Amino acid sequence: MRDYRAFLPAAILFMGCAFMWRARSQDAVPLAAPLDQVLATLPGYRVQRQRLSDDERRVAGMSQYVARMYYRDSVPAFSTFVSYYERQTQGKTIHSPRNCLPGAGWEILSGGPAVVAVDGVNRTLNRYIIKNGRASAVVYYWYQGRGRVVANEYRVKWNLLQDAALAGHTEEALVRVVVPVQADDATGSDDSNRAIENASALGAAIAARLSHDVSAVLPRA
Secondary structure, three states: OOOHHHHHHHHHHHHHHHHHHHHHHOOOOOOOOOHHHOOOOOOOOEEEEEOOOHHHHHHHOOOEEEEEEEEEOOEEEEEEEEEEEOOOEOOEOOOOHHHHHHHOOOEEEEEEEEEEEEOOEEEEEEEEEEEEOOEEEEEEEEEEEOOEEEOOHHHHHHHHHHHHHHOOOOOEEEEEEEEEOOHHHOOOHHHHHHHHHHHHHHHHHHHHHHHHHHHHHOOOO
């Protein structure tokens, strides 16, 4: 039986050339509803909008974004970040948090794919445990758009090349949830594991709600 994997590099090269050829002719696809509607309120939490600097936004290259911190009893409980790209071209594509987090001083301790139920459908997201000094957190992130929810970065790139070449549009959102691991709950190894489990459970619940809300504002595939 012929091993089709041998043709994969040539296929990727072809799709890359097609992406470059179609990049300038891609349609910029606006959101179906304002991004501000995404998890704007949550019972039991106080919500505070966060802002990126002009330099941060220029480097990231997104069309729109919304970043929020959610407090419970004045304590930061978790944060969310959704960046939307109306079109992706060379030099202006979504940056993976796996590359951005170490640059911001965070060390990735462990992680990988995690299955989260969203509206009754199991979705595979990325889940990582990160640390910066004495602070640690659980991060969920994924890519959402053009009818897909994807965690794998290689699959995201392949979809991008394919849709740029064949469909002529590449709109997509990066969605992220960060839940601090409460240090007061981690006085020993067992307590530390329990604190991580609690943060992971909260992160999964917020990720499910966030993915639902993002679907409501994205353009229809």
